[in-house]
Amino acid sequence: xxxxxxxxxxxxxxxxxxxxxxxxxxxxxxxxxxxxxxxxxxxxxxxxxxxxxxxxxxxxxxxxxxxxxxxxxxxxxxxxxxxxxxxxxxxxxxxxxxxxxxxxxxxxxxxxxxxxxxxxxxxxxxxxxxxxxxxxxxxxxxxxxxxxxxxxxxxxxxxxxxxxxxxxxxxxxxxxxxxxxxxxxxxxxxxxxxxxxxxxxxxxxxxxxxxxxxxxxxxxxxxxxxxxxxxxxxxxxxxxxxxxxxx
Amino acid sequence: xxxxxxxxxxxxxxxxxxxxxxxxxxxxxxxxxxxxxxxxxxxxxxxxxxxxxxxxxxxxxxxxxxxxxxxxxxxxxxxxxxxxxxxxxxxxxxxxxxxxxxxxxxxxxxxxxxxxxxxxxxxxxxxxxxxxxxxxxxxxxxxxxxxxxxxxxxxxxxxxxxxxxxxxxxxxxxxxxxxxxxxxxxxxxxxxxxxxxxxxxxxxxxxxxxxxxxxxxxxxxxxxxxxxxxxxxxxxxxxxxxxxxxxxxxxxxxxxxxxxxxxxxxxxxxxxxxxxxxxxxxxxxxxxxxxxxxxxxxxxxxxxx
Numbered sequence: 001x002x003x004x005x006x007x008x009x010x011x012x013x014x015x016x017x018x019x020x021x022x023x024x025x026x027x028x029x030x031x032x033x034x035x036x037x038x039x040x041x042x043x044x045x046x047x048x049x050x051x052x053x054x055x056x057x058x059x060x061x062x063x064x065x066x067x068x069x070x071x072x073x074x075x076x077x078x079x080x081x082x083x084x085x086x087x088x089x090x091x092x093x094x095x096x097x098x099x100x101x102x103x104x105x106x107x108x109x110x111x112x113x114x115x116x117x118x119x120x121x122x123x124x125x126x127x128x129x130x131x132x133x134x135x136x137x138x139x140x141x142x143x144x145x146x147x148x149x150x151x152x153x154x155x156x157x158x159x160x161x162x163x164x165x166x167x168x169x170x171x172x173x174x175x176x177x178x179x180x181x182x183x184x185x186x187x188x189x190x191x192x193x194x195x196x197x198x199x200x201x202x203x204x205x206x207x208x209x210x211x212x213x214x215x216x217x218x219x220x221x222x223x224x225x226x227x228x229x230x231x232x233x234x235x236x237x238x239x240x241x242x243x244x245x246x247x
Numbered sequence: 248x249x250x251x252x253x254x255x256x257x258x259x260x261x262x263x264x265x266x267x268x269x270x271x272x273x274x275x276x277x278x279x280x281x282x283x284x285x286x287x288x289x290x291x292x293x294x295x296x297x298x299x300x301x302x303x304x305x306x307x308x309x310x311x312x313x314x315x316x317x318x319x320x321x322x323x324x325x326x327x328x329x330x331x332x333x334x335x336x337x338x339x340x341x342x343x344x345x346x347x348x349x350x351x352x353x354x355x356x357x358x359x360x361x362x363x364x365x366x367x368x369x370x371x372x373x374x375x376x377x378x379x380x381x382x383x384x385x386x387x388x389x390x391x392x393x394x395x396x397x398x399x400x401x402x403x404x405x406x407x408x409x410x411x412x413x414x415x416x417x418x419x420x421x422x423x424x425x426x427x428x429x430x431x432x433x434x435x436x437x438x439x440x441x442x443x444x445x446x447x448x449x450x451x452x453x454x455x456x457x458x459x460x461x462x463x464x465x466x467x468x469x470x471x472x473x474x475x476x477x478x479x480x481x482x483x484x485x486x487x488x489x490x491x492x493x494x495x496x497x498x499x500x501x502x503x504x505x506x507x508x509x510x511x512x513x514x515x516x517x518x519x520x521x522x523x524x525x526x527x528x529x530x531x532x533x534x535x536x537x538x539x540x541x542x543x544x545x546x547x548x549x550x551x552x
Contacts, residue, residue: 021277021410021531023458023487028500028527028545030517035293037309042353046291046308049338049346057337067299115288115335117299129337133289134367157470201424 057126062229066237068118070111073160073170073244077114080238081131082107084228085138085221086164089193092217093140099191103180105140106166107193108151110203114162123229132222136195142213148190150207152177158204160244169245189213195221277531279408279458280321282314284328285492286362286519288335289347294520305521307350313524314354321528323408326355329492330362330419330464333376335520343368344376352381358404360385360417360462362492369430370394385417385462388442390435403446405454411531414450417462418443418479420472420493439465439474440482447485458529461486466493467516480504480512488527491516500545501527511540 086107094100293306403416418439501515517523
């Protein structure tokens, strides 16, 4: 009882009798972490991690003619990644009897999944890990015609995403799509080469969920990009060419 | 009431008495410096010198130099992170988050919240890296009871700095549709706005916090997430500062918003990759009007991104 009373007294005096100071003002100063700042001694703790990482990742696997950046509605980096994924996926689709009609197959990625730029000059293995750090797998999904309309609506909302072998018309007054070189837009099923993440409805791609057909290639998208850079050696510029079309 | 608790209160009271007499109850300023990052994404080393966007910028070693400089100048500092510590460089692919947490521990982070990419190694991957984190993860709207993270995160915390009580909690983004289900397992997501209001009220009315900070990985843009920080700010009260993340939004200075009660609430976010360090200094005094706290200057510095 004695302690309880004592505590109560303390509260009486310092709790209600002496109110806390009030928040009265603030200053704010968000500052860049510049290259002119000195390295901290902590760097020695990073060093063994860095050396092991560099030993695996510093290998130069190719060269970029120009820097490739990602942005909406259509960008060099998006076109590069979508083209590479399309090339590999279409070959897989043809070889495995899924579909060999180029008017029915296209690739679809998302800008959010391209995590850095490709810089002009040498491309290391680590650069591709930074571009595509996720362990996402290349998949092919067969979706119905009505889902293609949902895709168009989605692309309008998202202001574009990386695609290859397809063109999407996205202006308020005119919307539609064309897959492949011929303008045939009344197929029953279209084949979308994409990642398991997006096929599972990632980045709100709900139209890819519950497809009529689904193939998992088991190949990491990162490995697809690495193999392509190693094979081609020199990566050209991928200019915007109206894959996202706003008439 | 046990004896230890009594002594604790008495000790606090004595400190208050000394402070009170030395200032005579007049205008008395206290200062707390809030430093923060978000979406650091395993960016341990600076961007390469030939990077197309951020040549030579960022890096934890330099960030630590900057933080230590500020710690040497300021008495009361809180260092916080709004999530997405994982994923983005091979450091994560090779070491699963170990080096990220080690560095944040060395920098003396006080707390962080979980972003969607902190689930990228699955709950198991996060749990495996967690022993390297010498700071708590504040997760108020994720329920991990039925997962292996049960008991490994903290709902909210109160930090005592000088005479000030600073309440901090964390809200995360809806995982469904963003993170593969197999990675988050039986994690339960609760409405972050409802949860934020409940926690903020508790921190304010039950614990008497002088400053309430929400670490948010909801993002700043409604396009990315309908329940974004401006909505969180407008639909709650008793939160003073929302430290944002997820949308990688670079802010030169905090945005001032009005909360549900028409009072001021700040939103601040510093892009990603540790390219910037967010800093807000809050001042407290006897005459301050808690509803109309003023801005004495902010921002003039260059902004990367």
